Amino acid sequence: MKHPILHPGMNLGPHHGQAHYDAERVTFGFWVFLMSDLIIFGLMFATYVTMANPTGLAGGPGPKDAYDLTNVYAQTMVLLVSSVTFGMASLAMRFERGSGPITLWLCITLALGLGFLTLELLDFSNMVEAGAVPSRSGFWSSFWGLVPLHGLHVFVGCLWISIMMIQMRIFGLAPVIKTRILRLGLFWHFLDLIWIGIFTIVYLGALSS
Amino acid sequence: MKDGNMTPFSSWRFRPNLLKHAWLLCGVLVLSACNEERNSFLDPAGPIAAAQRTHMFEVIAWTMIAIVPVFVFVPLILWRYRFRNAKARYTPDWEFSGWLDMVMWGVPFVIIIILSSMLWKSTHALDPYKPIASTEAPVNVQVVGLDWKWLFIYPDLGIATVNELVIPVNASVAMDITTDTVMQSILISSLAGQIYAMPGMRTKLHVLADETGTFVGENTQYNGDGFVDQNFQTISMSTEDFAVWVTTVKASGVTLDATTYGRLAVGSTGAQAHETLGSSQMPEGVIYFNQVEPSLFETVLGRYNEGTDIPPAQQPGAVGYVPPSAQGANQ
Amino acid sequence: MNPDDTIHWLIGRLGVSSLPILPAIENPTASELVGAGAASVAIFGAIGAVIFITWLGAWKTLWFDWLTSTDHKRIGIMYIVLALVMLARGVIEGVVMRTQQAFGLDGGFLAPDHFGELFTTHGTIMIFFVAMPLIAGIANYVMPLQIGARDMSFPVMNQISLGLTATGAALIMISLVIAQFSTGSWAAYPPYTGLDFQPGPGPDYWIWTIILAGIGTTMSGINFAVTIYKERAPGMTLFRMPLFTWTMLCTSIIMIFALPPLTVAALMQAADRYLDFHFFTNDLGGNMMNYVNLFWLFGHPEVYLLVIPAYGVFSETIATFSGKRLFGYNSLVFATMAIAVLSFSVWLHHFFTMGQSANVNIAFGIASMCIAVPTGVKIYDWMATMYRGRIRMSVPMIYAIGFFYLFTVGGLTGVMLANPTISYQVHNTLFLVAHFHNVIIPGVVFGLMSGYFYWFPKAFGFRLHEGWGRAIALFWIFGFSFTFFPLYVLGFMGMPRRSVSYTNPAFEPWMMVALFGAGLIFAALVSLFIQLRVSIRDRENLAVPVGDPWNGRTLEWSTSSPPPHYNFAVPPTVEDRDDFADAKAKGRAYQEPDAYEDIEVPENTPIGMIICVFGTLLGFALVFYIWWLALVSAVVIVVAIIARTFNLSTTRTIPAAEVAEEHRAWLAQVRATKAVTREAETKSTNHGLAGLETAPSDGEPA
Structure with missing residues (x-):
């Protein structure tokens, strides 16, 4: 690439003019926020790991009694695909394909995001039936502190996608709209990354031990 | 050393x-x-x-x-x-x-x-978990922190005291420490440093006095209104005097069972507990027990790890704690 | 629904019994009267403030020029005002505790639960609502000016950070009047702060105060870091940044990474208390040791978060008042970074006594002692800065000398405490209390107080009264010494911290000395307000409109005092480390640029105030279980933030002509002003234009 990279992640490129240069500050700021958020998740993971022992389980149901790996696998696939579709939206923006394709890809991402949340809620309700509730043990407290926190992030992401689609309709692809979609993309991929951690540590890790 | x-x-x-x-x-x-x-x-x-x-x-x-x-x-x-x-x-x-x-x-x-x-x-x-080398026979003491007093159980002697820790001089004293309420910290500054007492967990501390005397022991971790009164005397005495003291405790003590333990566990200072459980033969603010349920310490330690919910009524130190004796009376 | 249910639905667990005035009427003991008195002070203080503002007719100004402002300078000043109000409460609480302990042999006048509330609020206030807002305030004001920026990277987020900090402060003030605050200390260790042991609203006050203010601080950290990385003027490379800016970069990195553990720990406590989770409970697999780790994972970086900016202030003032370049700039930068990084690796030294193995304690003990190396380097660098300088014994230098002596003692006791062997003995005793006050007062307070004095003329266009300034500094220095050195002795005598009373008569004389010291600190507080009053009265004599009263070395002194909204008429081009000193020496200063340009500045917005008001309501509603109000407040906050994103015209333009006019007027004033030498620094002839200094004798370079 000939032009300098202004910030980590996908750069819009100088042909986007102001949006490209504005992105340097706001995207950098958003990265910093994500790092801070990562610490929160990191500590929740650490808590989960320290609680995953007989003392933490307190004689309550264990991972094998409550985790439904089929459903979790489906959630994983849906979320991973949503990351790809968001990537398509970002590329459509980067290569100036207009707001039509961007909206389309965002719509698909939103649908997948909502699908993920539906599957997750289904999973949660099954877990509640199996007695894996936070009031049962420290282990389940740490699960319910971590996984729904990620779910809440996905929910916020869905809300954000919806707002961006509305704002694209109102304001078109103004520079600030572009940089917001850029940040939304970082957020969405970040949630994927966290989910990979959840899938391996929370589900596979606990089931394998 | x-x-x-x-x-x-x-x-x-x-x-x-x-x-x-x-x-x-x-x-x-x-x-x-x-x-x-x-x-x-x-x-x-x-x-x-x-x-x-x-x-x-x-x-x-x-x-x-x-x-x-x-x-x-x-x-x-x-x-x-x-x-x-x-x-x-x-x-x-x-x-x-x-x-x-x-x-x-x-x-x-x-x-x-x-x-x-x-x-x-x-x-x-100086690791507190390490026994201290000494010529005398070591002494085991189990320590239970309560609001706002200390219970010392001598498992090998079948006796227990509240707010008086008597130890033979030059003997390594091995303490197993826990609490049946909130977190506390036991410190006998003249002898050794402090260690935390936490519910459901066992911590250890070894002390040794190489001279006779009386030393202040205290809780240094704030645990509510009676915090400042949660101190006790540590008395180090010769082996002969210690044997005499054990006899005194056995002679003048009361029984430590679930009921008396429940009354002891109510939020009260040593002096207040002395009023309800003690007798004039015991020093002021101190209680002697001559019969102790052998597994008391392990019961206190284990009840938090049984995987059952402990409602405030069964949680010493909690607002709304009802000692087992009173529960029995109500039934 | 019967009427009782309706009332319960409406006001949650709020009731008449929540008012501390009532027990004071029913049972007028000294302790209850102190509590009721404090509540009255809070109420009458608030009413008085409202009357005062009305009398000034300043509501409009307050709203349009201040509360809705996104100007980093105004936000900075508001932070400092907040910090000073909270400082007054924190100091008074400290004095009340000292008085209680001075007369605490076998009793005293305070009930144990009131004493518990006092040490909890004192700690929480001093850390979160005095030290941190003072840092955020000074950094907000000074840092963008030092790097030649027009504003922070995210001015609106800056305003929201202030709003959230004010929310926390408001909640803790409300707790004076309605119900009781926690008695579980600022560290709030469960299970004592759990629902079983403190079912009342106290710990909930603590939780929401900390969470709301903590989120604000995290956002401040992000804002400072991005500003420093992205908004520097041309030529301002990282290694040309003034030391204060460097320290703020380190501090903001700590804010970004250390505040999340606190937020997590407090949220987990909230989950335990509200939703029957078992993170830290005694039963069902909860583990309080997790809390202790999480809290100190925040708590230890936090103390460096506080003291590092103070190092920055001393780096600026010692160089300025020695009339020299800073010695060992690179060393100071690396030392600061080393401290910031190491601060994350030492948290376990707050609980060597929790029963972990000797090897774990050793690792953290050695890491803790390592921090002494860069800290020592800093002290030596400042001494070398004074060496072969021309030292003016102005107020900031008096603080610096107090710092050199007292902070070093604090460092010594810190090295002692880093040894598990010693910590086993003095942990949780007054020795520990003496130690952390010994680093926080001579370090943080002296640093920030000297920063307040040093940069005040920049913010308001007039200097603070010098004589009162010296008095305050001396009151602090001697007040600290008399108050806290006796506590070291009491710690050695085995007195636990947080003791409302004691039975050992040997403690009493030391407590009396400490009370005398507390009186001196109280005098410092009173003098601080007198100084402000006197300086405002004499502002004509103290005026320094040109903006450079101390012969400053860095960019913030190159603008008028107070600076215009946009800070710099044209972005400065930086050529040297102490750029303004260099510019003055080479005649680059006070030049008219070739051309002026339109300047875009952020528009005012009420979003910060909306979040502040509804954040406070949200916190209050959660504390008292008023669920409908909590829901409404949360919805208002979310909707306000979303609505804000639909407003794309968030800036306004100041035309070049207006900028040119203002700048030329100031330059004319500069030319009309007579430059003063450092001899006349404290005299009324000092209008903020510094004459070039010449060495008194040969002055050959080294």
Whole structure:
């Protein structure tokens, strides 16, 4: 690439003019926020790991009694695909394909995001039936502190996608709209990354031990 | 223990610095003398506290190498380079000196290396989990922290006390510590450092008194209204006197079972508990038990790990705690 | 629904019994009267403030020029005002505690639960609502000016950070009047702060105060870091940044990474208390040791977060008042970074006594001692900065000298405490209390107070009264010494911290000395307000409109005092480390640029105030279980933030002509002003134009 990279992640490129240069500050700021958020998740993971022992389980149901790996696998696939579709939206923006394709890809991402949340809620309700509730043990407290926190992030992401689609309709692809979609993309991929951690540590890790 | 026999005077290197702190030491000693109960590791009655004191003076001495230059040179620089002194040299653009930088980083670095090796040795040597070498037979004590008193169970003797820890002189005392309420911390400063007591968890502390006497023991972790009253006497006595004391406890004590334990566990100071459970044969604020359920300590420890919910009514120290005896009365 | 249910639905667990005035009427003991008195002070203080503002007719100004402002300078000043109000409460609480303990042999006048509330609020206030807002305030004001920026990177987020900090402060003030605050200390260790042991609203006050203010601080950290990385003027490379800016970069990195553990720990406590989770409970697998780790994972970086900016202030003032370049700039930068990084690796030294193995304690003990190396380097660098300088004994230098002596003692006791062997003995005793006050007062407070004095003329265009300034500094220095050195001795005598009373008569004389010291600190507080009053009265005599009263060395002194909204008429081009000193020496200063340009500045917005008001309501509603109000407040906050994103015209333009006019007027004033030498620094002839200094004698370079 000939032009300098202004910030980590996908750069819009100088042909986007102001949006490209504005992105340097706001995207950098958003990265910093994500790092801070990562610490929160990191500590929740650490808590989960320290609680995953007989003392933490307190004689309550264990991972094998409550985790439904089929459903979790489906959630994983849906979320991973949503990351790809968001990537398509970002590329459509980067290569100036207009707001039509961007909206389309965002719509698909939103649908997948909502699908993920539906599957997750289904999973949660099954877990509640199996007695894996936070009031049962420290282990389940740490699960319910971590996984729904990620779910809440996905929910916020869905809300954000919806707002961006509305704002694209109102304001078109103004520079600030572009940089917001850029940040939304970082957020969405970040949630994927966290989910990979959840899938391996929370589900596979606990089931394998 | 090697460090235990070392007094601050046994090594030449901190004599000059000891003078600086002599006032402090004297002050503490003089004022402690007003009170017959000893409560400071600066006035140690056991090898651990003595070694802790020695270690502290050594740390102070080494750190002084880095600190004294500040105390000496700050006033000199201030006076020499005061604004009105037209004779002093003025070098407004001087901002770097390689050798000075080396000294500034190097000296503290070397001191910290020395201090680190001392820290390493002393932390291992004085590990509270390690039994202390002694000629006498070791004594086991199980400690349960309650709001706002300490229960000491002598599992091998079948007795227990509240707020009085009696130990034979020169015997290593192995304490298993827990609490049946919130977190607490047990400290007998004249003998050894403190360790936390936490519900459902067992911590350990070893103490040894190498002279007879009475020492203050206390809780240092705030746990509510009666916090300041949660202290106890540690009495170190000869083996013969200890045997006599055990007989006294057996003769004058009451039974420690689920009911009396429940009454003991209600939020109260030692003096208040003495009112309900004690008798005039026991010292003020102290309770003696001559029959103790053998597994009491393990029961207290284990009840938090059974995987059952403990509602406030069954949680000593909680608002709304109802002791088992009162529960029985209500039924 | 019967009427009782309706009332319960409406006001949650709020009731008449929540008012501390009532027990004071029913049972007028000294302790209850103190509590009721404090509540009255809070109420009458608030009413008085409202009357005062009305009398000044300043509501409009307050709203349009201040509360809705996104100007980093105004936000900075508001932070400092907040910090000073909270400082007054924190100091008074400290004095009340000292008084209680001075007369606490076998009793005293305060009930144990009131004493518990006092040490909890004192700690929480001093850390979160005095030290941190003072840092955020000074940094907000000074840092963008030092790097030649027009504003922070995210001015609106800056305003929201202030709003959230104010929310926390408001909640803790409300707790004076309604119900009781926690008695679980600022560290709030469960299970004592759990629902079983404190079912009342106290710990909930603590939780929401900390969470709301903590989120604000995290956002401040992000804002400072991005500003420093992205908004520097041309030529301002990282290694040309003034030391204060460097320290703020380190501090903001700590804010970004250390505040999340606190937020997590407090949220987990909230989950335990509200939703029957078992993170830290005694039963069902909860583990309080997790809390202790999480809290200190925040708590230890936090103390460096506080003290590092103070190091920055000392780096600025010592160089300025010695009339010299800073010695060992690179060393100071690396030392600061080393401290910031190491601060994350030492948290376990707050609980050597929790029963972990000797090797774990050793690792953290050695890491803790390592921090002494860069800290020592800093002290030596400042001494070398004074060496061969021309030292003016102005107020910031008095603080600096107090710092040199007292902070070094604090460092010594810190090295002692880093040894598990010693910590086993003095942990949780007054020795520990003496130690952390010994680093926080001579370090943080002296640093920030000297920063307040040093940069005040920049913010308001007039200097603070010098004589009162010296008095305050001396009151602090001696007040600290008399208050806290006795506590070291009491710690050696085995007195636990947080003791409302004691039975050992030997403690009493030391407590009396400490009370005398507390009186001196109280005098410092009173003098601080007198100084402000006197300085405002004499502002004509103290005026320094040109903006450079101390012969400053860095960019913030190159603008008028107070600076215009946009800070710099044209972005400065930086050529040297102490750029303004260099510019003055080479005649680059006070030049008219070739051309002026339109300047875009952020528009005012009420979003910060909306979040502040509804954040406070949200916190209050959660504390008292008023669920409908909590829901409404949360919805208002979310909707307000979303609505804000629909407003794309968030800036306004100041035309070049207006900028040119203002700048030329100031330059004319500069030319009309007579430059003063440092002899006349404290005289009324000092209008903020510094004459070039010449060495008194030969002055040959080294």
